[in-house]
Amino acid sequence: MKRIVVVGASAAGLAAAETLRREGYDGTLTLIGDEPHAPYDRPPLSKQILASEWHPDRLALRPPDDLAALDLELRLGTAATGLDPGGRAVLLADGTRVPYDGLVVATGVRPRRLPGDGSAHVLRTLDDALALRAGLGAGRRLVVVGAGFLGAEAAAVARRLGTEVTLLEPAPVPLAHAVGDEVGRVLAAAHLDHGVDLRTGVRVAAVTEGGVRLVGGELVEGDQVLVAVGSLPNTEWLAGSGLTVDDGLVCDQYCEAAPGVYAAGDVARWYNPLFGTPMRVEHRTNAAEQGMAAARNLLHPQARKPFAPVPYFWSEQYGLKVQAFGRLRGHDEVAVVEGDLDERRFTVAYRTGDRLTGVLALGMPPKALRGRRQAIAARSPWRDAVPAARTP
Structure with missing residues (x-):
């Protein structure tokens, strides 16, 4: 060539x-x-x-x-x-x-957009981040539409800077589609503990100059709006x-x-x-x-060689580091293999069919995931990989 x-x-x-x-x-x-x-x-x-x-x-x-x-x-x-x-x-x-x-x-x-969100921020580029950052701080109000990882991270930073934050999510449990209800509820509780006005099960009709209009007519006021809906x-x-x-x-x-x-x-x-x-x-x-x-x-x-990775991602919110390997979506079962959900220090495993397909740790040292990535890559049977698993 x-x-x-x-x-x-x-x-x-x-x-x-x-x-x-x-x-x-x-x-x-x-x-x-x-x-x-x-x-x-x-x-x-x-x-x-x-x-x-x-x-x-x-x-x-x-x-x-x-x-x-x-x-x-x-x-x-x-x-x-x-x-x-x-x-x-x-x-x-x-x-x-x-x-x-x-x-x-x-x-x-x-970024996906919403009807009438021309005045709203998105967060994909450096210029996006700098523009959003300019309006954060004490006495400011931010409405975040979407409680996925991006919206949650932005909400956590804004709160740390003293911004009043309202976090809107259409699902009953934030991030449940990605990490399951159990882990999603733990992350939702962290937002509430840090003063975020988290509203689940709500749908946005449009973004306005003064905030966000919900389906049903309520206006959620904000000085800035961040749209983080995928x-x-x-x-x-x-x-x-x-x-x-x-x-x-x-x-x-x-x-x-x-x-x-x-x-x-x-x-x-x-x-x-x-x-x-x-x-x-x-x-x-x-x-x-x-x-x-x-x-x-x-x-x-x-x-040529097939590209067959065990995907990895991480996130950090309020000092809590989330790390995950594998394919978590579409799982049939989630089980705690170490730690405790209530203490926000745990490792959970995900089963799809009869295989271990994913693992996630929150607030745990790196060694908590040691060996589990290899188990996923080896397509280990669930019972062999997580014999001590317990359902949350």
Whole structure:
């Protein structure tokens, strides 16, 4: 291959570019990003950046000299708007065509919006975080729509800064779809303990200038509104390309979407043979690992390896660190294997069928998960992996 193009200049895209060079690729390597910034880390946006603990410069994934050493053709601040697979070219917003022999799609996701939320904040980019941060502090009121991990982290930081926070969630238990009712209730209690006005089972009709209007007519007042109701994969630019799009760019177990076209990171919906199901994972660790895997498989098609990770994610709220491995969603059973839910120090395991498929620890040392990731990777039977499990 003489030209490889990576579309998406964040964790997955940078990991793909670095891997290509590390594996010996010395051809033209183009990295395209719609933001003007060099690749930076996103998880700190809802934590250290929002809390004013970090200067934005600390977000850079690599120092300038390391980026320069990759000998990249950088196209920052210009979005990809189309793909011509027949002509093997990426079309950009400025009207240019970037030819390729191999392509890695790593365009990530964007926040979902709500009716009338043009005045509301979202939290995906550095600019988003800085704009939201400017309105936080004592005497200010923030309404957060969506009590998922992003909304919960932002709510926790805002409370720490003295902001009055109302957290709105349509489900009866926050995060139950991701971690189960039991863990969701523990995290909800932490919000209440720290003075958050948590309202569950409510639905938003629209965002207004003065706050949020609920279905039923009630106005929840706020100086700022953060909409954190999930995300959408950035796949619109692939319309008409012939690639299959279904909640992400659909790929096989090698992360290949079409001959010579691979995907990585939040935008990729690939078949994970370890769990026997397609999945799309929006977590930082997965983005880097999948970027590396996609690059290797693109560069060495005769020695491709399935991408079959045990996904990992973490979150921190009110000083409580949540860490999890595996696939937690759609589980059949959750059981405590160490600690106590009431004390907010525990490890829980998740069963799907007769297998251990996930494990989560809250307020526990890293060793609490030691060995359990390997058990998930080995597809260990539930009874063998968690013989001392107890139902909450």
